[in-house]
Amino acid sequence: MAESAVKRIGVLTSGGDAPGMNAAVRSVVRSALDRGIECIGIRRGWSGLINGDFYRMDSGSVSRIINRGGTILYTARSEEFRTAEGQAKAAGVCKLLGLDGIVAIGGDGTFRGAQELSKCGVSVVGIPGTIDNDIVCTEYTIGFDTAANTAVECIDKLRDTMQSHERCAVVEVMGRHAGYLALYVGVAVGATAVLVPERPYDFHSQVAEKIRHARLNGKTNFMIVVAEGAASAVDVGRQIQEELALDPRVTILGHIQRGGSPTAKDRVMATRMGYEAVQILAEGKTNRVICTKDDQIIDLDIDEGLAMKKTLNSEEFKVMTVMTGM
Ligand SMILES: Nc1ncnc2c1ncn2[C@@H]1O[C@H](COP(=O)(O)OP(=O)(O)O)[C@@H](O)[C@H]1O
Numbered sequence: 656m657a658e659s660a661v662k663r664i665g666v667l668t669s670g671g672d673a674p675g676m677n678a679a680v681r682s683v684v685r686s687a688l689d690r691g692i693e694c695i696g697i698r699r700g701w702s703g704l705i706n707g708d709f710y711r712m713d714s715g716s717v718s719r720i721i722n723r724g725g726t727i728l729y730t731a732r733s734e735e736f737r738t739a740e741g742q743a744k745a746a747g748v749c750k751l752l753g754l755d756g757i758v759a760i761g762g763d764g765t766f767r768g769a770q771e772l773s774k775c776g777v778s779v780v781g782i783p784g785t786i787d788n789d790i791v792c793t794e795y796t797i798g799f800d801t802a803a804n805t806a807v808e809c810i811d812k813l814r815d816t817m818q819s820h821e822r823c824a825v826v827e828v829m830g831r832h833a834g835y836l837a838l839y840v841g842v843a844v845g846a847t848a849v850l851v852p853e854r855p856y857d858f859h860s861q862v863a864e865k866i867r868h869a870r871l872n873g874k875t876n877f878m879i880v881v882a883e884g885a886a887s888a889v890d891v892g893r894q895i896q897e898e899l900a901l902d903p904r905v906t907i908l909g910h911i912q913r914g915g916s917p918t919a920k921d922r923v924m925a926t927r928m929g930y931e932a933v934q935i936l937a938e939g940k941t942n943r944v945i946c947t948k949d950d951q952i953i954d955l956d957i958d959e960g961l962a963m964k965k966t967l968n969s970e971e972f973k974v975m976t977v978m979t980g981m
């Protein structure tokens with residue numbers, strides 16, 4: 656590969672972790688080395704950059720991690736980096752270490768941080784890594800596929816016992832502000848109802864009527880999937896008990912969804928995105944985010960990317976509505 660004017664870059668993971676982040680780090684390191692670019696691993700996200708928490712990475716530093724969940728670089732949320740002083744400190748560390756660019760792997764918050772760092776004169780490229788799949792400009796984010804499969808596996812297990820006991824299950828999946836995971840998982844498990852933060856919560860139409868409809872069709876077990884930002888699963892369970900005289904069991908899947916070995920899809924997407932991020936930095940571009948569109952890897956300006964509006968997949972929503980018989 657041709658030599659690049661870019662000689663040394665940093666890579667970090669930030670915000671909530673997501674399975675596949677390690678595969679992305681591995682790809683960044685190996686793609687950089689392929690172009691003769693040195694790679695510095697920055698631990699603990701933006702906070703680590705401010706504190707100069709780094710180490711030199713070589714090909715061996717990323718051996719045996721493609722199949723591992725979590726992130727070997729650790730991750731963190733940094734209040735200091737939200738301030739102009741924190742950003743200036745981080746830019747100073749980049750200067751001191753002679754970093755020609757940073758690859759930041761994380762969610763929308765991480766990209767807002769990247770925008771600010773770019774304004775301080777540091778070249779930055781973002782790679783989307785979050786189980787929420789809530790980054791406006793990209794169809795896919797690393798970790799979503801693994802998290803969805805983990806949730807489906809757990810819910811299938813619950814379903815066995817709910818069927819035996821003819822019960823109602825209420826399962827809370829992650830998604831503070833986004834229902835992509837809940838909706839996708841709901842379709843995959845054949846849920847009786849799915850609650851997402853993008854739709855105002857109405858117990859009567861979204862839960863009671865769906866359970867009643869299923870019962871009238873002969874069903875004796877019910878699966879309600881709730882995104883954490885839509886309603887509290889405990890409250891939904893209580894309402895089901897009070898208003899439908901059922902005895903539901905509530906399960907909060909929680910951080911189980913964020914761990915585990917990444918699926919093949921997450922590993923491949925992370926590897927493709929990591930490769931592209933290095934090419935973009937090597938071309939001297941900055942303030943870019945790596946995205947997928949029609950399964951192709953593209954890059955966009957971060958400002959434009961974050962300004963785009965993402966809505967729930969309306970086709971998936973319609974399918975869900977039909978499947979729940981409403
Ligand atoms: N508007 C912002 N300006 C500067 N830094 C930000 C901004 N928003 C988030 N960050 C930085 O990015 C970190 C990760 O963001 P967060 O929203 O927690 O996770 P994620 O990247 O997964 O969405 C924050 O802890 C903060 O340091």
Ligand SMILES: O=P(O)(O)OC[C@H]1O[C@](O)(COP(=O)(O)O)[C@@H](O)[C@@H]1O
Nearest residue numbers: 670671762785786787829830831913
């Ligand atoms: O790990 P924490 O701090 O409990 O955060 C939980 C949140 O992180 C997520 O898993 C991912 O969110 P971010 O991408 O914003 O970090 C959310 O679904 C969840 O609400």
Ligand SMILES: [Mg+2]
Nearest residue numbers: 670762763764
């Ligand atoms: Mg986020």
